[in-house]
Amino acid sequence: MKLEKLILKNYRNYKDFEYSFLKNKTLIIGKNAQGKTNILEAVYYLCTLDSNRIKRDLELINFESDTAKIQAEILKSDINLELEINFSRDKNKVLKVNGLKKNKSKEFLRVLSAVSFSTSDLLLLRGDPSDRRKWLDLAIFQVYPLYYDKLSKFNKIRLQKANYLSSGNINSDMLDVFNEQLAIASANVVFLRMKYLKELEKIAKIKHLNMASGENLSIKYISSTEEILAIDEMKNLILNKLNEIKNDEIRRMQCLIGAHRDDVDFFINGVDSKKYASQGQQRTIVLALKLAELEILKEKNNQAPLLLLDDVLAELDSNRQNYLLATIENDIQMIITSVDTLAFDDEFLKSVDIIKIASGKLIS
Numbered sequence: 001m002k003l004e005k006l007i008l009k010n011y012r013n014y015k016d017f018e019y020s021f022l023k024n025k026t027l028i029i030g031k032n033a034q035g036k037t038n039i040l041e042a043v044y045y046l047c048t049l050d051s052n053r054i055k056r057d058l059e060l061i062n063f064e065s066d067t068a069k070i071q072a073e074i075l076k077s078d079i080n081l082e083l084e085i086n087f088s089r090d091k092n093k094v095l096k097v098n099g100l101k102k103n104k105s106k107e108f109l110r111v112l113s114a115v116s117f118s119t120s121d122l123l124l125l126r127g128d129p130s131d132r133r134k135w136l137d138l139a140i141f142q143v144y145p146l147y148y149d150k151l152s153k154f155n156k157i158r159l160q161k162a163n164y165l166s167s168g169n170i171n172s173d174m175l176d177v178f179n180e181q182l183a184i185a186s187a188n189v190v191f192l193r194m195k196y197l198k199e200l201e202k203i204a205k206i207k208h209l210n211m212a213s214g215e216n217l218s219i220k221y222i223s224s225t226e227e228i229l230a231i232d233e234m235k236n237l238i239l240n241k242l243n244e245i246k247n248d249e250i251r252r253m254q255c256l257i258g259a260h261r262d263d264v265d266f267f268i269n270g271v272d273s274k275k276y277a278s279q280g281q282q283r284t285i286v287l288a289l290k291l292a293e294l295e296i297l298k299e300k301n302n303q304a305p306l307l308l309l310d311d312v313l314a315e316l317d318s319n320r321q322n323y324l325l326a327t328i329e330n331d332i333q334m335i336i337t338s339v340d341t342l343a344f345d346d347e348f349l350k351s352v353d354i355i356k357i358a359s360g361k362l363i364s
């Protein structure tokens with residue numbers, strides 16, 4: 001899979017940006033706050049229809065504009081494809097594949113895939129549960145495109161229930177109706193999160209052992225249901241829990257359990273890595289997770305996804321940097337950002353296409 005061209009119009013600080021990728025590896029150089037991450041974010045948005053830096057799509061539209069556009073030309077199994085997303089301040093975004101409007105997000109999500117690895121991912125274990133949920137959700141959108149709608153549905157019901165609870169005027173039967181809907185929506189989300197994490201754990205374990213021998217990684221999804229069951233059974237378990245805490249929720253006027261409160265735990269040889277692993281050990285875990293994400297996408301699509309490395313290569317020590325670059329096959333397309341070229345050796349620099357940006361513009 002190859003991203004051949006990217007066009008941005010009024011996206012973040014890019015008024016008018018167009019670039020054709022010449023080589024398999026592109027290195028984007030620029031000072032802080034010039035728009036390096038914005039480019040990777042736009043590419044990742046094409047893959048996931050979301051970004052871990054936003055709450056709402058509106059944030060992507062240039063401050064001085066009412067609309068924005070991301071457009072891309074892609075070569076996939078010798079077929080040329082064009083993706084286009086139009087954002088506007090007062091309407092829902094419009095998705096197009098080869099010029100044809102797509103109402104179902106899953107049709108769009110199937111086209112381009114990428115793994116994104118940034119310095120903020122290195123803090124995944126130190127971060128908030130919401131960071132870990134967002135990481136997981138973005139990864140799953142690409143593997144199970146139906147998940148995007150399932151998660152949207154869950155969020156919609158959760159918001160409705162939250163609004164109802166905060167109104168303070170609660171009818172018990174009405175709350176039962178919300179809980180029934182929320183339990184189904186939550187079970188759908190939790191099921192796919194657990195299923196994906198199981199696949200991820202299997203591969204990440206091996207990658208992790210390769211980097212840290214004797215250190216056995218395991219991953220656990222923390223939720224009101226302990227293990228992966230049929231969706232019906234999961235729904236019933238969630239509903240039972242919701243019934244148990246019904247009065248608490250009324251008193252505190254909040255949705256206290258559900259997919260929006262879940263988390264992911266990581267263990268090395270059974271020890272909780274969020275609490276006890278060193279910074280280096282945590283980085284090894286994240287690197288193993290990213291390489292596992294890549295492998296899952298590759299298997300699923302029968303071709304390698306893109307790899308987006310945001311500032312992260314310079315942050316990794318040479319052992320981890322070498323492991324990463326050695327593990328990744330040469331045919332995989334990489335887009336890498338960095339403030340300068342200091343962290344890279346000459347051979348690497350010769351093999352990449354270097355572009356420079358400043359204030360949302362290409363400068364060479």
Ligand SMILES: Nc1ncnc2c1ncn2[C@@H]1O[C@H](COP(=O)(O)OP(=O)(O)O)[C@@H](O)[C@H]1O
Pocket residue numbers: 011012013014030031032033034035036037038039059060061062063064
């Ligand atoms: N919606 C927006 N409209 C205009 N500029 C934006 C918008 N969102 C972010 N920016 C600008 O983008 C820049 C940050 O871009 P980013 O890609 O994160 O930089 P970096 O090169 O450090 O990765 C900042 O100057 C910020 O003001």
Ligand SMILES: [Mg+2]
Pocket residue numbers: 036037038310311
């Ligand atoms: Mg950045």
